[in-house]
Amino acid sequence: TIDGAGSVAWSRDGKRLAYATRSGTTGAQATVQLVDVAGTPVTQLAAWATDLRFLRDGKTLVWRAGDALEYHDATTLQLGRSVTLGKNVTAAVLSNDETFAVVADKQRVWRLDLATNKVVAFAIGHPRYGFALAPDDRRLTVARAEGAGTGQATTFDTTTGAMVPLDGHADAVSRVACLADGAVTVGREQGVVWESDGRPRATLAHADAILSLDVSRDGTRIVTAGEDKTAIVWDAKTGRKLVTLAGFDDWVGAVFLADGRIVTDVFGTPALVIHSAAGRVARTLAIPHGDSVGLPTLSPDGTTLVATSTVAPRAYAWNTKTFGAPRTIKLRKQAARARYTPDGRTILLSSTSSEPQSTLDARTWVERAESKLPYLPIAVSRDSTWIVSTSVSPTAFHNQAILKFPSLAPLRTLGVDGAVAAACPDGKRLVTGGEDGTAIVWSIAALLKPGG
Missing domain, CATH: 2.130.10.10 (YVTN repeat-like/Quinoprotein amine dehydrogenase)
Structure with a gap:
């Protein structure tokens, strides 16, 4: 000592x-x-x-x-x-x-x-x-408090002094995801892969609006899908297009399974489709009651796939090893999206309005009592002890904040108006997307520092 x-x-x-x-x-x-x-x-x-x-x-x-x-x-x-x-x-x-x-x-x-x-x-x-300086000395990231409870990190070119924000989008940032060495953000028809120092690495282009973004569990591939009726798999390092899934009848969303296979969900269709990593159709999963579902979510251990009905207060859970008939879960009200906490114990159910949200016990499938606090959960910390939420108005998303979980006691306000965020698996970074077309990469340690 x-x-x-x-x-x-x-x-x-x-x-x-x-x-x-x-x-x-x-x-x-x-x-x-x-x-x-x-x-x-x-x-x-x-x-x-x-x-x-x-x-x-x-x-x-x-x-x-x-x-x-x-x-x-x-x-x-x-x-x-x-x-x-x-x-x-x-x-x-x-x-x-x-x-x-x-x-x-x-x-x-x-x-x-x-x-x-x-x-x-x-x-x-x-x-x-x-x-902090990037390893190649070409970029400097400065973390600065902007006022009580708010702050941001900004990246600069060390040769010119010019700011290098993650602002490669003309429209609101609609999706964000973390990479081990950077981040991915999505605007309307374009995704951008960013280096950790704020330089754009690659552009992921669609012919129409992108509706979903996911990163494979090993971090090597990205899948985007949307209104152009295609899902595209990209190399996360180079941005090279690897596989295009086409021939869908309507808007499409896509997520990875733990083994690298891809699940697609076509708007208004009572089925999910499982594709091989190479894009070939492996099987089709019929959804009970003729329901269509929102974008599925995969459990942290990769064994369960959960999706909520778009027409009724129901959710469905599939065993990813067998993909037999799904478990049907009755809900108190219709949910727009399900999201697992990283500890695998809880599923956050999101509505699309600023009203109390509920949670689902991922082991018993019992819906827990609604919170008295209106919030829309958009990201969960790696240790499942806090969430990022946003408030909803009829036309916009406002005032992203960090709340303790499950108590929902406020920890920090972020000063970001937007509906997307991602807590990175490394436990060190939080990526938020704003309606102004910019994304911010935050240091979690700085955000949660007492008195910071």
Whole structure:
């Protein structure tokens, strides 16, 4: 245990640890200490330091000392050179290639070239939560509070300083999904695959409105489907079209099964169709009562497929191993969509209006009492402890918020008007889609930080 440590860094070979400490009532007694893996002191220097980092050469230890970036010998801590970063500096991070620094004061954020002192300013105020560089140093993401309970992350090109938002849509963002290395968003007739640093990777185009978006369990494929009566499977890395499912009579939606097969649902048709991963029709599932259903949802363990009737207060559940006759579940009222919580215990039932929603026990198939709070659930956290909800008016979706689950106590408002969100499986990111045509990738840790 290191008492009073404020900044720490391991050497590249893992044999030394450097840390900065402060003591005294004002923190005026400051030192940088170097120890080996056993904790044995190597050397120390009386100095105020933060943002410690060993350089790639293994011979240099860098830290910020007030308004300067100092380069010290990694063994003796002797000062080699110092670079002035600016005035009243509050934060700084060295680029991965060690050629420039990203610096902030209380008003602004900028890039400083360490060889030429050239400055590139970013059009954003001081970051409330901090900032991070992409591994290739080409993009900078800044997390900033916009007001009480709201905030956002914005990505910039580090060469030009220009903002790189996820704004590749002329219409409202209607679908969002997470990838391990980025995100997918859908506007009206076009989907966009984004890199983690905000650069567009590929465009997924349809001839008419896209109604559904899903990512395979292994993260390698994307399926989109819609009003052009086609479902298209895309390579998630390249955006290359892999399979086109066509010949449907009306609008179509599509989702993946856990084994990579595809389920399609045609508007107004009393059947679901199972396709092989290559797109061939494997079997057709007749829906009891002649019902048509909304887009199905797959349980987290992949064993159950659930869909709600579009004409009656009923839901259906299929065993995905056998796809025998489905279980019919009677509901108190008609539901537009079913959504599993990631723990597999609960199914959230969504109506299309701002009225109390209900839940279904996924083990007993008993519908639980309705909440007294009107909300529309649109995403669930990986640990099933919170949800993202939106309020509904006759013409729009408003005020996305994070609520505790199942108590529905409010945690954060997001300041986003839109009906789509996705909590990423990595547990670190939340993607929201707005009616203004933009999507935002949020840091979950920053969103849920007490007092953040």
